[in-house]
Amino acid sequence: MMGEAKVFCAEAAWRALGDHAASAWPCEACGLLLGQRDAEGIQIRRAVPVANVAAFPESFFELDPVVHLRVQRQLREDKSRDVILGHYHSHPDAATSPSVFDVERADEAGLVWLISAVDRSGVRAVGAFLSASGPSLHEVPLHLDRKE
Secondary structure: OOOHHOEEEEEEHHHHHHHHHHHHHOOOOOEEEEEEEEEEEEEEEEEEEEOEEEOOOOOOOOEHHHHHHHHHHOOHHHHHEEEEEEEEEEOOOOOOOOOOOHHHHOOOOEEEEEEEEOOOOOOEEEEEEEEEEEEEEEEEOOEEEEEO
């Protein structure tokens, strides 16, 4: 079932995560993905950059928990229909395939993971994955939604 899910990413969110990944190189960039789930699939409307507070940001990522909580609170206060769907991060000078570390941290089922491969010239590719219990990450189709 996981492989049948479709992830749609608004063009503005796509640009935001790409710009963040490119500017953070050679460190890993990370951020939150906001949007909605509907009958068509998972609709990413916004990408919110978050500081990478990992001890070794060149090789790992850790979302700043203060920002994560602030975004959750803001969504509630705004009575937004958007929710946190998951997060994105980059793999400097590496592929979009989830690392062993990524898979070990994919312990909350149903979250979207967007992983961008980035080098000094910019983003080369972006992969979309859904987390499942296990933990595990399963690749899913990613579509750029130009009709924001």
